[in-house]
C-alpha cells in the first residue's frame with residue numbers, strides 16, 4: 001500500500017481489517033509513502049510492515065519482502 005497524502009493512519013488499518021475479515025491472513029501487507037517515524041510502530045502493530053519513506057532504495061524493499069517470505073516458509077515447514 002502506498003500513500004503520500006497523510007491518510008495512512010486511516011486507510012492502512014481499514015484495508016488491513018478488511019483483508020483479515022475476508023480471510024486473507026496469509027496476505028503480506030507492506031506499506032510505504034510519506035509516513036512519519038512515530039506512526040511506523042503503530043502500523044507494525046497492525047501487521048503492516050516496511051512503511052518506507054522517500055529515498056528508500058528498491059533493493060531495501062525487495063530484501064524486506066524476501067526476508068518475511070523466507071521466515072514464513074521456514075515456520076510453515078516447521079509446522080508440517
Ligand code: B12
Nearest residue numbers: 001002004005006030031032033034050052053054055056
Ligand atoms: C508527484 C507528486 C504529486 C503528484 C502525484 C502524481 C501521481 N499520480 O502520482 C500530484 C501533483 C497529483 C500531487 C498531489 C498532491 N500532493 Co504531492 N507530491 C509529489 C512528489 C513531488 C513526488 C511523489 C512521487 O511520486 N515520488 C516518486 C516515488 C517513487 O517516490 P515516493 O513516493 O517517495 O516512494 C518512495 C518511498 O516513499 C517508498 N514507497 C512509497 N510507497 C510505497 C509502498 C510500498 C508498499 C513500499 C514498500 C514502499 C513505498 O518507496 C519509494 C522509493 O523510495 C512529492 C514530493 C517528493 N519529492 O516526494 C509530493 C508530495 C508527496 N505531495 C504532497 C502534497 C501535500 C500533495 C497534495 C495534498 C497537494 C494538494 N494540496 O492538493 C496532493 C495530494 C494528492 C492525493 N490525493 O494524494 C506532499 C505530502 C506531504 C505530507 N503528506 O506530509 C509532498 C511530500 C510534497 C511536500 N514536500 O509537501 N503530488
